[in-house]
Amino acid sequence: MTTRPNPARRACHLQPDILVYTIEDRLYVNLTDRCTLACHFCPKHNDSKEVHDYNLTLSQRPDQQLIIDQIGDPTRYQEVVFCGFGEPTLRLKALIAVATEVKTKGGKTRLNTDGLANLFHKKDVVPLLASCIDAMSISLNAQNEEVYKQHCAPSLKNSHFAVLAFLELAAHAIPDVTATAIDGLEGVDILACKKLAEDRGAKFKARTLDVVG
Template identity: 55%
Template structure:
């Protein structure tokens, strides 16, 4: 997911420079940042989970050299001028230290603009967007999202609650259903689980994901971004 922040401007920036917002004199928000040849879009600090393994719950809001703490919830008009040339990036990824579907209108507006310019859009999500919004948001995402990366992280509800500490009831059932539904709407769906979490059966996670028609991604505890 996740240099000293620099103020956003209309001047030309290096592809590897973080793009920030000068709303606060004390702390600027990194709204756009680059890892390898992907441009990441940091659109919310809110989340539906409190994962015990997440760096932000362990004293850090940094990924690589980027500080991803936000001092406000960005709107589409703040992000769109910072997209750059789509030809310079393999993909645009909605991913920060929050759950991007919680800022859904902003996500959809930006994603549609990227698609209009010919870019490729991926959303990193905890798969709880349907539960949070109380509707199936996959048809809305399907209009402008090429790929989903969904975090599962557990093969049982007990392990999910222990490690991911969801804020919403029935979260494990909801993410499981989201994973089953997603391949029917989005062509490229990848679902991850983290090896190293106590009581999690990685083989069982893989079997569930592949049976659902998605690709499984085997992640290792402590490796971010």
């Protein structure tokens, strides 16, 4: 017996991965959907695959040249933002290659990160990032390890300490560094987070829920 293919399912399957997407006048780059955190407030841990109506699920690791081609002329956008549905620094080589290309073509770059790159790669990667990233937004998320674990469920040990160390290094190497935390999450002391950020030379921004970074 043969079964007829369901056209709707087939169309969905054939939908190409979204590698870049626009929000207002910014272009976002979806480098990976992997992450060492499992934040309870993250859409992908709440049965959603979408951010701003874009389905950011990736069927495979995106090719960096394909991303560069899809970005095209980066000066058409206010910024090219590395964000997506996972942690961009997990794909450090591709991130550096694409960001360097954007800078070479006269564009501006921003990295939205969990601040765990040095812990994950076991070395200081801030100088590499500083060579091609103009602005960085770092998810601090909590004032201490206990609250951080409660909301972000890190898989790497000492993650909160590592975010703070990364924040300080980044703030001294990159002109525009902002730490963020989500206002209203249980146990999160926004003023304490702000002080931690400012003591390390970074700016601070309280975020609202449902915005992936």
